[in-house]
Amino acid sequence: MSGKPVGLTATLVKSAICRTTAKCRPHPTLFFFPGLSSKTWHEPHKDTTHDTWVRRLESSYDAVKREYLDLVEKRKAASDYDVGTEHKLHKGHWDWHSYVLKGQKQPSFAEACPITAQLLDATESHMTGTPMSYSFFSTLHPRSAIAPHTAACNLRLRCHFPLIVPSTNADECGIRVGDEVRAWEEGKAMLFDDAYEHEVWNHTGSQRVVLLFDIWHPELVPDERTAIMDMFGYARQQGWMK
Numbered sequence: 001m002s003g004k005p006v007g008l009t010a011t012l013v014k015s016a017i018c019r020t021t022a023k024c025r026p027h028p029t030l031f032f033f034p035g036l037s038s039k040t041w042h043e044p045h046k047d048t049t050h051d052t053w054v055r056r057l058e059s060s061y062d063a064v065k066r067e068y069l070d071l072v073e074k075r076k077a078a079s080d081y082d083v084g085t086e087h088k089l090h091k092g093h094w095d096w097h098s099y100v101l102k103g104q105k106q107p108s109f110a111e112a113c114p115i116t117a118q119l120l121d122a123t124e125s126h127m128t129g130t131p132m133s134y135s136f137f138s139t140l141h142p143r144s145a146i147a148p149h150t151a152a153c154n155l156r157l158r159c160h161f162p163l164i165v166p167s168t169n170a171d172e173c174g175i176r177v178g179d180e181v182r183a184w185e186e187g188k189a190m191l192f193d194d195a196y197e198h199e200v201w202n203h204t205g206s207q208r209v210v211l212l213f214d215i216w217h218p219e220l221v222p223d224e225r226t227a228i229m230d231m232f233g234y235a236r237q238q239g240w241m242k
Contacts (some may be wrong), residue, residue: 024040024179024196026038026154026196027150027195028150028151028152028153028154028195029150029151029152030152030153031132031152031153031154031155032153032154033153033154033155033220033228035219036154036155036217036220037219038154038193038196039193040178040179040180040192040196041178041180041182041190041191042157042191042192042193044189044190044191045189049218050125050191050218053124053125056119056122057161057189058161058187060115060119061161061163061186063115063116064113064115064116064119064161067113067114067115067116068097068113068116068137068163068211070112071097071112071113072095072097072139075112077097079095079096079097080096080097080101080136081095081096089147089149090140090145090146090147091144091145091147092142093140093141094138094139094140094141094146095137095138095139096136096137097109097137097139098134098135098136098137099113099116099120099135099136100120100126100127100128100134100213101134102131102132102134103128103129103131103132103133104128116211120213123213123215125216125218126214127155127156127213127214127215129228129232130153130228130229130232131232131236131241132152132153132155132156133214134212134213134214135211135214136211136212136213137209137210138160138209138210138211138212139208139209140200140202140207141202141207142166142202142204142205142206142207143202143204143205145199145200145201145202145203146200146201147199148176148197148199149197149198149199150197150198151194151195153195154193154195154217155220156215156216156217157191157192157193157194157214157215157218158191158192158193158194158212159189159190159191159215160184160192160211160212161190161210161211161212162184162186162187162190162208163186163187163209163210163211164206164207164208164209165185165186165208166202166204166205166206166207167183168183168184168185169183170182170183172202172204173201173202173203173204173208175198175199176198176199177192177194177196177197177198178196178197184208184210191215
């Protein structure tokens with residue numbers, strides 16, 4: 001398990017960004033929207049902003065897990081994690097089965113996992129329409145880890161909905177966001193700001209599975225969300241991004 005960064009450093013990035021390891025702070029790698037508040041962990045069960053969709057999601061735990069198992073065990077769906085186009089962050093074996101991939105919904109997932117897709121679609125803040133939007137079953141196989149990294153933007157919060165957790169001992173299977181380590185609990189949603197440095201690990205002999213998805217930062221109002229999606233849509237039309 002990794003803990004806090006060792007030692008104190010400061011790094012100038014590009015022309016006007018200074019990053020330090022003295023204190024955990026958000027530092028998205030590509031896109032920064034000014035004026036949004038930030039904290040490492042959010043408590044979805046205590047925040048009325050998220051309470052409704054979190055309760056709906058957690059009450060559907062058995063159905064979502066059943067759809068995941070059907071997808072990978074009966075349908076033998078192939079992983080869509082592409083180490084050729086994604087940054088290879090992991091050691092060991094990591095699989096994705098995506099509903100939203102770089103902002104685009106995948107019809108084959110909705111067909112195979114209708115309950116999961118409907119739950120995500122019913123979440124008003126579910127993030128789509130940007131190349132930084134993702135929703136997928138994330139399978140971290142035994143003795144695998146994802147290295148410390150930060151999100152490309154601060155536009156979102158990331159939800160982990162744990163379906164299969166081989167150990168509730170965080171030393172064996174856990175996640176660090178900023179300077180706090182937590183363990184997953186099956187059926188209990190976790191919400192964090194992935195613009196902070198974070199990493200995960202599974203040192204056990206069994207796989208860990210979460211439904212991972214992005215929601216809009218709660219302080220972005222609908223008109224701002226629309227403007228952001230339009231901006232990225234225009235950039236895609238112009239061929240500036242894939």
